[in-house]
Amino acid sequence: MSDTSAAETSQGETPELFDKIVNLCKRRGFVFPSAEIYGGFRSTYDYGPVGVLMLRNVKNAWWRSMVQMRTDVVGxxxxILSPPAVWEASGHLSSFTDPLVDCRNCGNRFRQDKLDDPDVCPSCGATGQFTEPRQFNLMFKTHAGPVADEGAVAYLRPETAQGMFTQFANVLNTSRKKPPFGIAQVGKSFRNEITPQNFVFRTREFEQMEMEYFVPPDEAEKWYRYWCDERFQWYVDHGIPAEKLRLRAHDADELSHYSSGTSDVEFLFPWGWDELEGIANRGDYDLSAHATHSGEKLDYFDQATGERYTPHVVEPAAGATRTMMAFLMAAYDEEEVRGETRTVLRLHHRIAPFQIAVLPLSKKDTLVPPAQDVLARLQPHFMCDYDETQAIGRRYRRQDELGTPYCVTIDFESLEDGAVTVRERDTMEQDRIAIPDLLAYFRERLV
Structure with a gap:
């Protein structure tokens, strides 16, 4: 595992990779600009037929690791909507802010802490023209019900975490868990970002994958280190090379007031190192704050020891959309094949939008029925694409760009021997497999 300071950013930027990924996403149906026929709506994106599959796979892979394969985490x-009391207790109403400055010369607005040069406007180049910084709350405020008065104020959640804290007692009682145990959640969050940027990396509407792990106070540091290691390894296990990742511990001046330790899993994006996930040792701040504001008990009584305590919380919090983007960038590859450039996404099979593509060699009536029979055998078990148009070589290239691990080709020989050709994405090697053996063949390789 890599543990690197914030100053160590020796690898250069690769803007050409960023442009290639954005182009691929639009061309192959991963991500489209939202409301594009109306000129678009800044910082919002729609996930297309392929992107929605990949994003779902990212979330499913996280859920599988965090909930399905464990006995100490529940969902x-x-x-998404919640009353002001929740955000007053959590501190978001008073402190969930970014420093905002305006350029007097061009009128553009920026986050002060994100400016490369605090005296020069990145839009017009003017110097010394910024206003004094003012704090801008990132919460989306709305009204619930027909009357838009202060009694109807509600907020779109800026994180999924608070629901897990406010439901702590209900989950504890109904799940019959005891610390250490976790509550996991995947869902939409909303932040009124001043400067959305870098495609789907920083947007105002996004999806999070968060888990709150409740532990006895004297075990918090042990579990914090455990989850730092566990979460770093998850990205490696799902296809991101370790050298493109690092675990960066926050300096003392970066820590939230309630955190005794926070580390970010960072990925080497085309613009440099940036955060995929934060793991924070949050202490008992959250449960204590909600207990104080609500008047409800949010503690745990250990019958074995007779001890009553407020659990401490370790929180691994990842961005699903930016994680999908990192998987795309890590998987993107180009290579020369017989004098042509082959673009391929070397995605882990659990992350790839399709696991298998079924391709009849031609649209002739004799090949389509057996191809659809093969599809019917595989479709209940794997996400499959079916394509019967264009030359087979062009269809292979399309599946390479989609990251599909295997292509199954039904040819005229299949009518004689009852077998098909299976092509592996990364090596392009081919096997001849009997149709009745296909399911076992893929189950062995796509578990």
Missing amino acids: LDAA
Whole structure:
């Protein structure tokens, strides 16, 4: 595992990779600009037929690791809308802010902490023209019900975490868990970002994959180190090379007031190192704050020891959309094949939008029925694409760009021997497999 300071950014930027990924996303149906026929709406994106599959796979892979394969973590799906009391208790109403400055010369607005030069406007180049910084709250405020008065104020959640804290007692009682145990959630969050940027990396509407792990106070540091290691390895296990990742511990002046330790899993994006996930040792701040504001008990009584305590929380919080983007960038490859450039996404099979593509060699009536029979055998078990148009070589290239691990080709020989050609994406090697053996063949390789 890499543990690197914030100053160590020796690798250069690769803007050409960024442009290639954005182009691929539009051309192959991963991501489209939202409301594009109306000129678009800044910082919002729609996930196309291929992108929605990949994003779902990213979330499913996270859920599989964090919930399905464990006995100490349960799930929750909390509401997106919530009353001001929740955010007053959490501190978001008073402190969830960014420093905002305006350029007097061109009128553009920027986050002060993101400016490369605090005296020069990146839009017009004017110097010494910034206003004094003012704090800008990132919460999206709305009204619930027909009357838009202060009594109807509600907020779109800026994170999924608070629902897991406010439901702590209900989950504890109904799941019959005891610390250490976790509550996991995947869902939409909303932040009124001043400067959305870098495609889907920083947007105002995004998806998070968060888990709150509740532990006895004297075990918090042990579990913090455990989750730092566990979460770093998850990205490696799902296809991101370790050298493109690092675990960066926050300096003392970066830490939130309630955190005794926070580390970010960072990926080497085309613009440099940036955060995929934060792992924070949050202490008992969250449960204590909600207990104080609500008047409800949010503690745990250990019958074995007779001890009552407020659990401490370790929080691994990842961005699903930016994680998908990192998987795309890590998987993107170009190579020369017989004098032509082959573009291929070397995605882990659990992350790839399709696991298998079924391709009849031609659209002739004799090949389509057996091809559809093969599809019917595989479709209940794997996400499959089916394509019967264009030359087979062009269809292979399309599946390479989609990251599909295997192509199954039904040819005229299949009518004689009852077998098909299976092509592997990365090596382009081919096997001849009997149709009745296909399911076992893929189950062995796509588990």
